[in-house]
Amino acid sequence: MKHTYPIQLRFSDVDQLGHVNNSVYFSLYDLAKTAYLTAALGDGMDYRHSSLVIANINANFFVPVYFTDQLDIQTAVVRLGHKSFTLYQRAVVRDTGLIKCECRTVMVAFDVKTQQSFPLPDAWREALARFEGRTVEELEGEL
Amino acid sequence: MKHTYPIQLRFSDVDQLGHVNNSVYFSLYDLAKTAYLTAALGDGMDYRHSSLVIANINANFFVPVYFTDQLDIQTAVVRLGHKSFTLYQRAVVRDTGLIKCECRTVMVAFDVKTQQSFPLPDAWREALARFEGRTVEELEGEL
Amino acid sequence: MKHTYPIQLRFSDVDQLGHVNNSVYFSLYDLAKTAYLTAALGDGMDYRHSSLVIANINANFFVPVYFTDQLDIQTAVVRLGHKSFTLYQRAVVRDTGLIKCECRTVMVAFDVKTQQSFPLPDAWREALARFEGRTVEELEGEL
Amino acid sequence: MKHTYPIQLRFSDVDQLGHVNNSVYFSLYDLAKTAYLTAALGDGMDYRHSSLVIANINANFFVPVYFTDQLDIQTAVVRLGHKSFTLYQRAVVRDTGLIKCECRTVMVAFDVKTQQSFPLPDAWREALARFEGRTVEELEGEL
Numbered sequence: 001m002k003h004t005y006p007i008q009l010r011f012s013d014v015d016q017l018g019h020v021n022n023s024v025y026f027s028l029y030d031l032a033k034t035a036y037l038t039a040a041l042g043d044g045m046d047y048r049h050s051s052l053v054i055a056n057i058n059a060n061f062f063v064p065v066y067f068t069d070q071l072d073i074q075t076a077v078v079r080l081g082h083k084s085f086t087l088y089q090r091a092v093v094r095d096t097g098l099i100k101c102e103c104r105t106v107m108v109a110f111d112v113k114t115q116q117s118f119p120l121p122d123a124w125r126e127a128l129a130r131f132e133g134r135t136v137e138e139l140e141g142e143l
Numbered sequence: 144m145k146h147t148y149p150i151q152l153r154f155s156d157v158d159q160l161g162h163v164n165n166s167v168y169f170s171l172y173d174l175a176k177t178a179y180l181t182a183a184l185g186d187g188m189d190y191r192h193s194s195l196v197i198a199n200i201n202a203n204f205f206v207p208v209y210f211t212d213q214l215d216i217q218t219a220v221v222r223l224g225h226k227s228f229t230l231y232q233r234a235v236v237r238d239t240g241l242i243k244c245e246c247r248t249v250m251v252a253f254d255v256k257t258q259q260s261f262p263l264p265d266a267w268r269e270a271l272a273r274f275e276g277r278t279v280e281e282l283e284g285e286l
Numbered sequence: 287m288k289h290t291y292p293i294q295l296r297f298s299d300v301d302q303l304g305h306v307n308n309s310v311y312f313s314l315y316d317l318a319k320t321a322y323l324t325a326a327l328g329d330g331m332d333y334r335h336s337s338l339v340i341a342n343i344n345a346n347f348f349v350p351v352y353f354t355d356q357l358d359i360q361t362a363v364v365r366l367g368h369k370s371f372t373l374y375q376r377a378v379v380r381d382t383g384l385i386k387c388e389c390r391t392v393m394v395a396f397d398v399k400t401q402q403s404f405p406l407p408d409a410w411r412e413a414l415a416r417f418e419g420r421t422v423e424e425l426e427g428e429l
Numbered sequence: 430m431k432h433t434y435p436i437q438l439r440f441s442d443v444d445q446l447g448h449v450n451n452s453v454y455f456s457l458y459d460l461a462k463t464a465y466l467t468a469a470l471g472d473g474m475d476y477r478h479s480s481l482v483i484a485n486i487n488a489n490f491f492v493p494v495y496f497t498d499q500l501d502i503q504t505a506v507v508r509l510g511h512k513s514f515t516l517y518q519r520a521v522v523r524d525t526g527l528i529k530c531e532c533r534t535v536m537v538a539f540d541v542k543t544q545q546s547f548p549l550p551d552a553w554r555e556a557l558a559r560f561e562g563r564t565v566e567e568l569e570g571e572l
Contacts, residue, residue, distance in 0.1 A: 022200070164440070173298065347484055
């Protein structure tokens with residue numbers, strides 16, 4: 001996976017069981033996602049205003065995350081659709097490579113003003129594929 | 144759905160776009176889940192120490208949630224497995240019945256001391272089925 | 287105190303020590319503050335856009351808050367200044383009246399466009415004093 | 430100030446006004462505080478179990494914090510008392526040195542088992558003073 005983002009955990013992320021609370025994971029995925037999109041799409045494409053909204057999140061939890069974990073989030077686009085694309089992310093312990101959890105997120109291009117979804121611009125699709133070192137066609141067929 | 148829980152939103156739940164941040168939803172589902180399990184299993188079953196851990200979350204986001212929304216979370220058990228069960232939850236605007244989002248959560252019986260999953264006690268399975276007004280057998284076959 | 291607001295705690299508010307995390311308190315004060323200002327100033331005064339910003343927070347922590355606490359936040363304006371006013375808030379266990387913590391917040395009238403503070407409109411000062419059942423003059427002298 | 434800690438902001442930290450929410454600041458101070466105490470007291474002193482609890486927080490907010498700010502929290506002990514000490518912390522923009530906010534926190538040595546405060550061990554007082562490059566006596570007199 002081509003994009004790795006180091007995570008800074010906070011004491012308030014940890015719940016009564018000593019684990020990072022499940023709901024916190026999605027803030028961490030979100031943080032890495034923002035960094036990924038900035039890296040892949042650049043600042044110039046104004047994707048923030050045109051806006052990408054989350055349609056679906058599907059997350060597996062394998063092993064608890066602890067406050068002392070040195071955690072990276074790895075992110076990749078694994079599918080390009082017409083109006084949406086799918087991100088795959090996972091949280092990995094830096095030293096051991098242990099995968100603690102993973103998440104698939106379906107993001108939809110959505111125009112806040114018209115309140116309508118819209119086709120992903122070709123420039124976005126190409127930039128995402130290029131970042132992944134793949135072709136748009138390859139990523140269209142994937143799940 | 145037999146269990147409805149009113150939600151109190153906080154100003155800090157709302158992000159820059161004026162929407163309740165996606166990661167907050169899981170805190171809200173969690174809150175309603177705790178209330179559901181207390182209602183269905185009672186205080187006597189010590190499920191908290193024997194512990195139920197989340198294995199999978201699958202969430203759909205239909206419509207943004209706003210700070211001013213009067214929101215209820217509805218919760219039901221929709222599947223009983225051998226070592227796990229599945230909760231279905233959704234966030235509903237109280238007055239209009241509009242469903243803003245929904246979530247399926249797979250919970251596994253997990254012993255913190257031995258770090259092993261264990262079969263759901265029959266007493267739990269029966270209590271959950273009874274709360275839903277269904278039989279254990281009916282809930283075993285569902286998805 | 288004339289304004290009492292019931293608080294809904296979340297499992298994710300609780301830290302590893304089993305206490306509601308100190309940083310969460312300020313979300314709760316904030317929630318009650320928003321309700322107070324809506325009650326005292328009404329919707330008509332557009333204070334949200336003219337904006338009130340926090341200049342200082344001074345908080346005492348007496349007793350830990352637990353997830354099972356039935357908590358109310360009580361709020362009052364205790365001082366009216368020229369460009370600012372001071373709120374006093376405390377978290378009280380509903381049944382016993384035990385005060386768990388308290389907070390003084392200095393809020394300043396601030397214009398986001400001009401990035402300048404501005405004198406509190408007389409209408410606001412009067413509405414706040416009226417809500418407290420006191421005169422503007424009484425509240426100007428207080429600390 | 431001898432201790433500087435870089436902060437990773439999250440998109441969910443930002444509120445509807447585009448500012449990092451005031452309540453988030455205290456999570457950030459807390460994060461830097463934990464790093465400071467580990468650096469100054471070391472792992473060997475078991476201060477976590479003997480426990481330090483927060484008695485008072487007094488925070489000034491000068492300038493809003495934005496998601497794009499590269500922020501450091503600087504931390505120092507500025508007073509050593511008999512059963513308590515005072516931390517001074519501030520959030521500084523890395524490049525410009527602009528101070529966005531500051532906070533004084535009074536922490537008390539507190540034994541969870543007996544539910545009693547206790548005198549700060551001399552070893553802690555000396556370690557904190559040594560970290561600051563000052564004498565215990567100097568820090569006893571300060572505010």
